[in-house]
Amino acid sequence: MDIEKYEEDVPPTRWENIVEFIMFRFRWLFVVPFLLPLSFLFNTVFDIRNRLIHLVNSAPNAHVRKVNYIQEQLKEWNENGRKTKLVNARPGWLTMSFRFPLYKENATKIATDKLFDILELDVERMIIKVEPGVTMGQISRYLIPRGYTLPVLPELDDLTIGGLINGCGVESGSFRHGMFQHICEQFEVVMSSGELRTVGPDPGAKTKEAKEGNSLFYAIPWSQGTICFLTAATIKIIPCKKYVKLTYKKTSTLNEMCQSLTTDSDRFADNVDFVEALQFDKNKGCIMLGEFSDGPDTDDEVINPIGRWYKKWFYTHVEDLINKRQQSVEYIPLRDYYHRHSRSIFWELRDIVPFGNNIIFRYLMGWLCPPKIAFLKATTPNVLRKLYDRSHVLQDMLIPLENLEECVTLFDEEVEIYPLWLCPFYLKYQPGLMRLKNATSKMYVDVGAYGVTTKKGYHHARTTRVLEKYVISVNGFQMTYADIYMPKAEYAEMFDRTLYDWKRTTEGCLDAFPDIYDKICRNNRR
Numbered sequence: 052m053d054i055e056k057y058e059e060d061v062p063p064t065r066w067e068n069i070v071e072f073i074m075f076r077f078r079w080l081f082v083v084p085f086l087l088p089l090s091f092l093f094n095t096v097f098d099i100r101n102r103l104i105h106l107v108n109s110a111p112n113a114h115v116r117k118v119n120y121i122q123e124q125l126k127e128w129n130e131n132g133r134k135t136k137l138v139n140a141r142p143g144w145l146t147m148s149f150r151f152p153l154y155k156e157n158a159t160k161i162a163t164d165k166l167f168d169i170l171e172l173d174v175e176r177m178i179i180k181v182e183p184g185v186t187m188g189q190i191s192r193y194l195i196p197r198g199y200t201l202p203v204l205p206e207l208d209d210l211t212i213g214g215l216i217n218g219c220g221v222e223s224g225s226f227r228h229g230m231f232q233h234i235c236e237q238f239e240v241v242m243s244s245g246e247l248r249t250v251g252p253d254p255g256a257k258t259k260e261a262k263e264g265n266s267l268f269y270a271i272p273w274s275q276g277t278i279c280f281l282t283a284a285t286i287k288i289i290p291c292k293k294y295v296k297l298t299y300k301k302t303s304t305l306n307e308m309c310q311s312l313t314t315d316s317d318r319f320a321d322n323v324d325f326v327e328a329l330q331f332d333k334n335k336g337c338i339m340l341g342e343f344s345d346g347p348d349t350d351d352e353v354i355n356p357i358g359r360w361y362k363k364w365f366y367t368h369v370e371d372l373i374n375k376r377q378q379s380v381e382y383i384p385l386r387d388y389y390h391r392h393s394r395s396i397f398w399e400l401r402d403i404v405p406f407g408n409n410i411i412f413r414y415l416m417g418w419l420c421p422p423k424i425a426f427l428k429a430t431t432p433n434v435l436r437k438l439y440d441r442s443h444v445l446q447d448m449l450i451p452l453e454n455l456e457e458c459v460t461l462f463d464e465e466v467e468i469y470p471l472w473l474c475p476f477y478l479k480y481q482p483g484l485m486r487l488k489n490a491t492s493k494m495y496v497d498v499g500a501y502g503v504t505t506k507k508g509y510h511h512a513r514t515t516r517v518l519e520k521y522v523i524s525v526n527g528f529q530m531t532y533a534d535i536y537m538p539k540a541e542y543a544e545m546f547d548r549t550l551y552d553w554k555r556t557t558e559g560c561l562d563a564f565p566d567i568y569d570k571i572c573r574n575n576r577r
């Protein structure tokens with residue numbers, strides 16, 4: 052492939068090497084005694100606060116006040132001549148990505164970050180209305196005890212509704228229900244003029260207003276907050292059961308993984324509600340098929356509460372199981388299942404607390420885990436950021452399932468990071484940035500690589516460009532929380548900007564918000 056030339060990284064001096072090594076190996080000395088208790092305290096206090104707010108049902112009234120305040124901020128910005136760009140006030144260290152946004156520095160910050168409450172649960176219409184700052188941890192804690200869940204509930208506790216809609220979200224329920232945007236029914240938004248609107252899909256829209264609402268609804272997902280501010284979202288819910296009956300199936304070759312995953316990702320299958328796979332090396336992998344369940348039918352079947360503090364990290368448990376047996380079945384409490392990758396932050400915690408999966412540590416300190424990603428991010432020293440820049444890979448590539456084998460082979464050649472996260476998802480044709488080319492619907496798969504690579508020849512920019520070019524060539528998409536090096540023209544090849552640009556032009560966004568590319572490209576993130 053013809054790949055642009057990038058300057059080689061200046062190799063670290065010997066002294067820098069030593070400091071990096073110490074910081075990397077001994078980061079736990081700060082994380083364990085300070086960040087773990089702080090994270091635990093924060094989570095406990097926030098949980099108590101949420102329960103109280105729910106008890107006194109003050110969120111709906113407070114919502115009106117908070118939205119009014121946003122409208123006032125925008126009114127003032129308009130009166131001052133719309134001189135600066137608008138962004139969300141959420142500080143960079145809180146966001147679920149490695150980078151800090153530079154584009155926020157001289158921008159006007161709109162207070163969507165004060166919106167973090169659940170507003171309404173309507174079990175007749177089977178919807179939940181939430182503010183954009185509500186996290187996945189908050190939602191699963193609230194919905195599951197009431198017998199409901201989101202059809203797609205991304206696993207990291209701190210992912211927010213606003214981020215998953217204006218960015219994107221995918222999870223093991225996605226093979227049936229699509230991405231996070233596909234389970235949304237309505238958005239309440241504030242435009243740059245300060246106008247408050249509620250928009251939803253309306254295929255038979257007749258009036259001008261209804262047509263505009265319809266197209267705005269499709270333009271918002273993936274737009275990174277560059278069209279309007281989301282102040283609430285109405286999302287579909289489904290009934291759930293107490294457990295997930297999880298079947299672990301070992302695959303011994305990459306070809307077997309691809310074939311089986313294709314067969315297993317049948318969105319009409321009666322007894323499968325979740326599909327996810329982990330690839331442990333070029334050959335060995337495991338497909339996990341989950342089904343909502345009331346619990347074991349016989350005494351021989353095991354319940355495994357994998358979320359408890361003393362349990363092994365989930366991905367290591369999976370690898371142990373497939374090393375022992377070709378196939379196994381376990382019953383996992385539903386909330387433990389959803390947040391199965393939270394305790395080990397996928398497999399990132401092994402670098403930060405190397406003994407975190409040790410049995411003694413788990414029994415003694417496991418209940419304080421995991422450290423809050425935001426606290427880790429806020430306290431990552433610059434020396435470590437440089438090391439991560441050089442050798443740490445964080446990429447999620449969304450490609451058609453039929454291309455999985457060549458994609459994993461390419462990842463193996465370029466980065467060789469395992470486990471690889473494989474999550475199939477159903478993509479149906481809809482207008483918007485993630486518009487399908489040449490198909491009305493297709494099964495896609497998220498290939499996620501997270502971790503430090505030791506691959507010879509790896510270069511963060513050059514290698515990412517190889518992956519990006521491949522993804523474009525198969526009509527795939529790259530998740531925008533990751534480092535993106537493709538130029539603007541290539542971004543427009545990967546994502547369909549027609550509706551986005553039209554909406555930005557007609558809704559007065561051009562002078563109000565940054566262009567989406569300027570928010571996601573590597574140069575505007577630190």
Ligand SMILES: Cc1cc2nc3c(=O)[nH]c(=O)nc-3n(C[C@H](O)[C@H](O)[C@H](O)COP(=O)(O)OP(=O)(O)OC[C@H]3O[C@@H](n4cnc5c(N)ncnc54)[C@H](O)[C@@H]3O)c2cc1C
Nearest residue numbers: 252253254262265266269480481482483549550551552553
């Ligand atoms: C210069 C310009 C002018 C435009 N003018 C208009 C306009 O006047 N009205 C307008 O609506 N759009 C307009 N658009 C936006 C355009 O509709 C989108 O870019 C759309 O994605 C174009 O794709 P398409 O023509 O292939 O139709 P489609 O992508 O199929 O969409 C056509 C219409 O049907 C709706 N639609 C498509 N699929 C679904 C679905 N599954 N469920 C519900 N609704 C669906 C879309 O929201 C859209 O309004 C304009 C775009 C440009 C660049």
Ligand SMILES: NC(=O)C1=CN([C@@H]2O[C@H](COP(=O)(O)OP(=O)(O)OC[C@H]3O[C@@H](n4cnc5c(N)ncnc54)[C@H](OP(=O)(O)O)[C@@H]3O)[C@@H](O)[C@H]2O)C=CC1
Nearest residue numbers: 139146147183205211213214217218219220221275276281
């Ligand atoms: N399983 C999964 O699918 C996972 C997904 N992720 C990724 O993490 C990101 C979510 O992280 P999170 O920290 O929650 O979100 P972020 O704060 O990172 O927000 C992501 C984008 O959405 C915009 N945004 C957020 N809230 C609003 C709002 N109320 N109105 C308008 N725009 C808004 C932000 O705009 P601004 O720049 O102005 O702040 C930003 O561009 C997603 O992009 C997702 O793809 C990460 C891990 C797992």
Ligand SMILES: CC(C)=CCC[C@@H](C)[C@H]1CC[C@@]2(C)C3=C(CC[C@]12C)[C@@]1(C)CC[C@H](O)C(C)(C)[C@@H]1CC3
Nearest residue numbers: 147148149396397399424427428431445447499501
């Ligand atoms: C689609 C899916 C499942 C994506 C999962 C993405 C996660 C693995 C990402 C999101 C945020 C993320 C980039 C992060 C990190 C690891 C990988 C994360 C958790 C860490 C914790 C790595 C260590 C770093 O020092 C630092 C603390 C800055 C980051 C923070 C964000």
